[in-house]
Amino acid sequence: MKWKTKWMLAIIIAICVFGFAKLEQKGFINKPVTQYITTGKDFIVMKKWVASIIGENENDKITVSADPVEELPFAAYESMQPYKDGVIVSYTHAMPITAQGDGLVVFTGFTRQSGKTVTVLYEDGDEVTYGFVGSFEKLPYSTVKKGDTLAVMSEEAIYLKVKREGVVLEAEILATYFSEDTK
Numbered sequence: 001m002k003w004k005t006k007w008m009l010a011i012i013i014a015i016c017v018f019g020f021a022k023l024e025q026k027g028f029i030n031k032p033v034t035q036y037i038t039t040g041k042d043f044i045v046m047k048k049w050v051a052s053i054i055g056e057n058e059n060d061k062i063t064v065s066a067d068p069v070e071e072l073p074f075a076a077y078e079s080m081q082p083y084k085d086g087v088i089v090s091y092t093h094a095m096p097i098t099a100q101g102d103g104l105v106v107f108t109g110f111t112r113q114s115g116k117t118v119t120v121l122y123e124d125g126d127e128v129t130y131g132f133v134g135s136f137e138k139l140p141y142s143t144v145k146k147g148d149t150l151a152v153m154s155e156e157a158i159y160l161k162v163k164r165e166g167v168v169l170e171a172e173i174l175a176t177y178f179s180e181d182t183k
Helices: 003-026 040-054 171-179
Strands: 079-083 086-090 096-098 103-111 115-122 127-131 133-136 149-153 157-164
Touching: 079 171, 086 171, 103 127, 115 133, 115 149, 157 171
Parallel strands: none
Antiparallel strands: 079 086, 086 157, 096 149, 103 115, 115 127, 127 157, 133 149
16 A cells, blocks of 8 residues: 555544544534543554554565664663663763654653653553653654664763553663563
């Protein structure tokens, strides 16, 4: 299916979702439609459903010439210090922040706690927040695949926070979390 057709289908579905929400809000629809689509997890389910309809093949392979050894970008840090609900991790050089798995960007913006921030809800249920980033590469509610660039660091430090099943992981666990290929 051509990319234009995929975008048109996505726009039509988005208009329908927002249209039903408005009709429910105005009282024209008595059924609670919006209760079915209220979280990022619901959007991931919808993304999978739409991908199955339009025939998106998630196993497409592109041949490249590169070293087959996969590096874990957050594993080689200089120091890690607890900060608020997460950690501040310092590196020898600024680097791109890449998705650790397939997921959905649920927030990009500025917070008092972590400055410019990107939050991704991965398909395994983990919600990872990357703060103190320099520039955004993805918009909110963009789907991402493993290895996609989410943002680029401007300094040699980043704020990281992980929520698993609604519980924030403690700083001691995050060192192990980011040093293993958990996705």
